[in-house]
Amino acid sequence: MSLNLDIKKSFKQLSDHNPVMVQRFGADPYAMVYGGRVYVYMTLDDPAQELDENGEVKENSYSMIDKISVISSDDLVNWTDHGTVYAAGEQGAANWGKNSWAPAAAWKNIDGKDRFFLYFANSGNGIAVLSADSPVGPFTDPIGGPLVSRDTPTCAEVTWLFDPAVLMDEDGSSYIYFGGGVPSEDKAWDPGTARVAKLGADMISLEGDPRPIENVSYLFEDSGINKIGGRYFYSYCSNFSMSKEAEEEKGFEQGEIVTMVSGDPMGPFEMAAPVLKNPGHFFGLGGNNHHCMFEFGGGYYIAYHSRILEESMGLLKGYRCTGIDRLELDGDSAPAKSVMTRKGAEQVKALDPYKExxxxxxxxxxxxxxxxxxxxxxxxxxxxxxxxxxxxxxxxxxxxxxxxxxxxxxxxxxxxxxxxxxxxxxxxxxxxxxxxxxxxxxxxxxxxxxxxxxxxxxxxxxxxxxxxxxxxxxxxxxxxxxxxxxxxxxxxxxxxxxxxxxxxxxx
Incomplete structure (x- = not known):
């Protein structure tokens, strides 16, 4: 006999795996694999912080964001909610900063103990770092100020000092990539605002000055970095100043995720392939495009955000949700064109119902x-x-x-x-x-x-x-x-x- 209840409908279909989380919004996803699980850290878009005088939800301004959501999974379908890191603002670990945008995460064994590091942007004005003994915290601020600021050499002229990504190389070295923005209209084709720096062995300092990443064509934002098949792939979102002629010449569109390749983590990089079109191409609702490519369970995946959750809610105010799909590789093991779907990634292992x-x-x-x-x-x-x-x-x-x-x-x-x-x-x-x-x-x-x-x-x-x-x-x-x-x-x-x-x- 069926239940005599008014069963509530979800904001996604029962057969869909995207968005990966429906109890909250989550943008700018970044994946870290540790201990057989993938941990995803996301900017917390919170409509409750964006209300007008009548209590109605306003357009997302991003100005109130000071928390980072954390979820994890060992099968890419069932996700454990680990809450929201109080990252910035009065309640945050980095209470010297106002905002916590676009997180990146990494872990490293230091003095025989695994340590976890969470990097994020204080709006467009610098990069913070938090550390913890667990992937889910508690996170604290080990340096009491920004890791990267406009006082950092080569960074004063970076339009948007944000969107970090971290590479952990096999030789034990680590690197941070960040930056974005278009200084002026005549610089749209080559803004010159991408940076890379080697991290110190402690993961909370820089070893040397950041270097410009050169010839990043039509850069907008969203640094990404992956080592695949022995080569380093830097990735980013193209800006929205591309003409149709420029799109045809370059082979990618505005607001698309594009890759560059190098044999050295600090470059120089050469243009490679586009990998993910703007969410508007797949779902009809566009916006900024933010991604993270990662390997898990023997396959490659790409995390991104879209607006399909707010669309299901009838909100349409710019609040974003995270999805994950398979990342396609070409015959040379290079990232190739992938798609955003509501179906999402396939489950990679069965869930054991006999474990708590x-x-x-x-x-x-x-x-x-x-x-x-x-x-x-x-x-x-x-x-x-x-x-x-x-x-x-x-x-x-x-x-x-x-x-x-x-x-x-x-x-x-x-x-x-x-x-x-x-x-x-x-x-x-x-x-x-x-x-x-x-x-x-x-x-x-x-x-x-x-x-x-x-x-x-x-x-x-x-x-x-x-x-x-x-x-x-x-x-x-x-x-x-x-x-x-x-x-x-x-x-x-x-x-x-x-x-x-x-x-x-x-x-």
Whole structure:
């Protein structure tokens, strides 16, 4: 028997993997692979910070951005929400800066310990660096000021001192690429505003002065760097001053991601191939084009942003979301033309449903929010998270769970009641709103476990009783029949007043 609930619709189709995150917006994606997972760091576009006097969402001005979203996955489809790094502004680690645009991330073993570094732009005026002992933080500011500023040699004349990318080479050396902007109309064909510098062994200093990257044709913004097949590929977004004649001559369009190639990480670079047209070419809604190419699980992928999430919401105010698709390589192992799709990347491995999985690991969701969970995450913005703002008909899902032949006979969930002050802790930027009234006693609900559709007959309904407290509580449910094979799993909620922390199926 199907559920007697008004099942909410997601902002993306059940079969689509893009955007990779629907509970928040995320722009300017940058991927870092570590420990068998890919971590994606994104500029947090937050409509809640861009309201007019009537409380209506304004056009995205980018001027309020001071947080960086973090998600990770080991299969490119199910993404764990790690919250938002409080990067800049009064609450941020780099509180000397106002903004946190276009992050880049890298890790390095230093003195026998893996360390993690998060680089971002203070609007168009310099590059900051934060460090941590974990890919998800807590991140702190190790130098108390900019890594790159207009006082840095060769950088005063860079129009937009932003959009960093980092290369970790096999010999242990590391490099940072940044810059962009068009100084004047007559410089559009060769702005001269791209820079590369060698990073110090500590990853928080420069070893020598930055060098101009020469002959970057029609540069706009968005530095990228990859080493593929022994060659270094610098990539960028072309500017919007190209004539039709220039597009035909150069072989790429305005607002397109273009590559250059070199045998040396600091150049000189020569023009190579365009790899990704503007989002407007694929989805009809254009804008700036920002990318990151990365290798994962034996394949190459490209992350980018578009406006398909806000389009589904009916917002159309310039708030961006991240997608990931396969990156095509040509016969010489060079990046070639790729596409943006709603379908997205294929799942590279099955999900193990018998391991405890955080409820904020999702392939899709609707009608929920996430918030920081625990003192560390609440202080620094990133870390442990919990699903909140639960209402009847809302749900979260994971894709490609393999129950194998033996099958699952039950499930264990960890839940808690809503804290009385949880509404003040709801994760900023949620596209589904914030918690309303909280701390109500006597409320109960259910988590319905449905396979392959949120409207399917549940295999089990876990009753969230009135005995749950503000600490995590384990509740189990049994199945009438074993669940076998591979399925998408939907956790459909009924009632409210509780939060969802984790789950695991029982064999």
């Amino acid at each position: 999985t955080k409820a904020v690991t999702m392939s899709n969701a609707t009608g929920i929010a996430t918030r920081q969970f625990g003192e560390t995450a609440e202080k620094y913005g990133s870390g442990d998270m919990i699903v909140t703002d639960i209402h009847s008909g809302s749900w979260v899902s994971v894709s490609g769970a393999d129950f194998v032949d033996a099958g699952a006979k039950g499930i264990e969930v960890r839940v808690k009641s809503v804290d009385a002050d949880a509404d003040s802790d709801a994760e900023g930027g949620s596209v589904s709103g914030r918690i309303g009234s909280a701390g109500q006693n006597g409320l109960s609900g259910k988590i319905h476990i449905c396979l392959d559709s949120p409207e399917a007959e549940p295999v089990c309904s876990v009753i969230i009783g009135t005995c749950i407290v503000e600490e995590l509580t384990e509740i189990t449910g049994s199945f009438d029949r074993a669940v076998t094979g591979k399925h998408d799993v939907y956790f459909v909620f009924e009632g409210e007043g509780f939060e969802f922390y984790s789950w695991k199926f029982l064999s």
